[in-house]
Amino acid sequence: xxxxxxxxxxxxxxxxxxxACLQAAAADKPKDYPSKPVTIQVGFGAxxxxxxxxxxxxxxxxxxxxxxxxxxxKAGAGGQVMWTDFKNNAKPDGYNLxxxxxxxxxxxxxDPTRKSLFTMKDFQPVANHVQDPGAxxxxxxxxxxxxxxxxxxxxxxPGQVKTSTTGIGSDDHLAVLDLxxxxxxxxxxxxxxxxxxxxxxxxxxxxxxxxxxVGGFLPSVKSGTARILAVMMESxxxxxxxxxxxxxxxxxxISSSTRGYVFPAGTPMEIVRYMEQSIKKAMDDPDHVKRMQxxxxxxxxxxxxxxxxxxxxxxxxxxxxxxxxxx
Numbered sequence: 445x446x447x448x449x450x451x452x453x454x455x456x457x458x459x460x461x462x463x464a465c466l467q468a469a470a471a472d473k474p475k476d477y478p479s480k481p482v483t484i485q486v487g488f489g490a491x492x493x494x495x496x497x498x499x500x501x502x503x504x505x506x507x508x509x510x511x512x513x514x515x516x517x518k519a520g521a522g523g524q525v526m527w528t529d530f531k532n533n534a535k536p537d538g539y540n541l542x543x544x545x546x547x548x549x550x551x552x553x554x555d556p557t558r559k560s561l562f563t564m565k566d567f568q569p570v571a572n573h574v575q576d577p578g579a580x581x582x583x584x585x586x587x588x589x590x591x592x593x594x595x596x597x598x599x600x601x602p603g604q605v606k607t608s609t610t611g612i613g614s615d616d617h618l619a620v621l622d623l624x625x626x627x628x629x630x631x632x633x634x635x636x637x638x639x640x641x642x643x644x645x646x647x648x649x650x651x652x653x654x655x656x657x658v659g660g661f662l663p664s665v666k667s668g669t670a671r672i673l674a675v676m677m678e679s680x681x682x683x684x685x686x687x688x689x690x691x692x693x694x695x696x697x698i699s700s701s702t703r704g705y706v707f708p709a710g711t712p713m714e715i716v717r718y719m720e721q722s723i724k725k726a727m728d729d730p731d732h733v734k735r736m737q738x739x740x741x742x743x744x745x746x747x748x749x750x751x752x753x754x755x756x757x758x759x760x761x762x763x764x765x766x767x768x769x770x771x
Contacts, residue, residue: 472721474714477538481512484541484705485534487526488610489519492639493659493741494703497574498543500735504726509719519638522611524552524560531562536708538715541570546702546755550762551613557770558613568711569755571723572704572746574736576657578619578676578697579687583647584669591674591693594653595627603630608642608651611635616642616655618765619676619699625768626695646670657701658684662740676700683740702744704751720748 484502488494495517502513518526523545534540544567552558580594588594598605609616612635620633634651636642639660646654647669654661658681664670665684674690675681676699690697705723707716726732727745736743746754 472718474538474712474718477715477718478509478511480539481514482509482539482541483514483516484543485526485530486515486517486543487519487523487545488517489638489640490517492610493576493657493739494543494545494639494701496659496739497576497703497736497741500732500739500741501573501723501726503735504729504732505722507729508722508725521558522552522614523548524558527552528561530708531566534708536568536710536712538707538711538719541705541707541719542567543703544706544755545615546704546758547618547762547765548611548614548701549755550758551618551766554759554763555613555766555770564755564759566709567706568709568716569748569752570705570707570716571720571748572702572744572751572754573723573727574659574701574703574741575744576659576701576703576741577681578615578699578701579656579658579661579672579681580674581643581646581654581656581661581664581670581672582652583649584671585649586652586671588653588673591688591690594673595629597652598627598629598631603632605631605653606634606651607631607653607655608634608636608645609655610638610642612769613762613766615657615699615701617769619697620655621765621768622697622699623690623695626697659739659741681740683737702754704746716748 484498486495486498499515502515506513518529530542553560553564582588607620620631624631636645639656642654642656645651661672665672672687674688676697677689680689724745727743
């Protein structure tokens with residue numbers, strides 16, 4: 445009898461704990477949210493690596509939250525057009541997310557010449573999604589077969605080799621400046637609106653070398669219309685085993701575009717937490733993982749606190765680099 449009594453107690457405890465877990469899980473989902481589509485705003489053009497990553501996540505996220513997730517492009521000024529509109533018009537009700545690109549966000553906020561109408565405090569961090577490593581690309585007809593070919597030409601023709609970026613203060617722009625500083629070379633830097641525009645210019649021969657991210661380059665590389673000369677990583681990119689890093693060539697150049705999502709400041713924290721966990725679940729979806737790998741986009745999840753600290757940690761670095769290109 446005693447054994448049966450203990451067994452009943454144990455069973456009751458299991459049921460109580462299980463019920464508590466179910467209640468806790470249910471409490472994580474805010475009441476009546478979401479009850480309509482959620483929109484992700486992207487400050488860069490359709491087809492670029494920022495846009496591709498957001499659209500892949502949107503497909504996985506809708507399965508988690510049970511609502512359609514829309515992606516809306518508002519390109520211009522390296523993300524500033526969209527972030528300004530987001531600050532002015534997005535309601536803090538959980539139905540508007542913005543993609544933020546680091547270090548672009550900080551360089552817009554802290555560069556006084558940009559006259560930003562928003563600050564870092566206008567955004568509520570939710571979660572990080574991608575850390576897309578930097579790289580340099582040339583069209584297939586380019587005479588530059590190696591990184592050394594490019595650098596030797598720049599040395600022979602100071603300020604004449606045309607290098608394109610996705611905008612002033614972008615991670616690509618900062619990478620060009622860092623390379624110039626570390627090699628004592630000068631480039632003719634041409635700033636374009638976004639990844640599609642910069643890639644089109646490079647493939648069309650209007651620029652010599654395109655500084656951007658691996659995610660935006662892979663389709664052109666796979667199709668044979670372009671090649672990557674080097675990646676800005678600690679070690680080689682898994683899908684590009686034959687492409688060297690800058691570090692292998694004696695240049696300590698590490699750069700990436702880190703992309704995550706924010707709500708407008710003032711969004712209820714229960715909604716913020718729910719979306720944080722929903723993005724995590726979406727990122728773990730096998731189909732999402734596969735599609736991101738195919739796009740050459742490296743996943744890097746950071747939750748509310750970690751992502752918030754990361755954003756803050758980039759502020760001082762951005763201020764220093766702004767000083768370099770505003771001299």
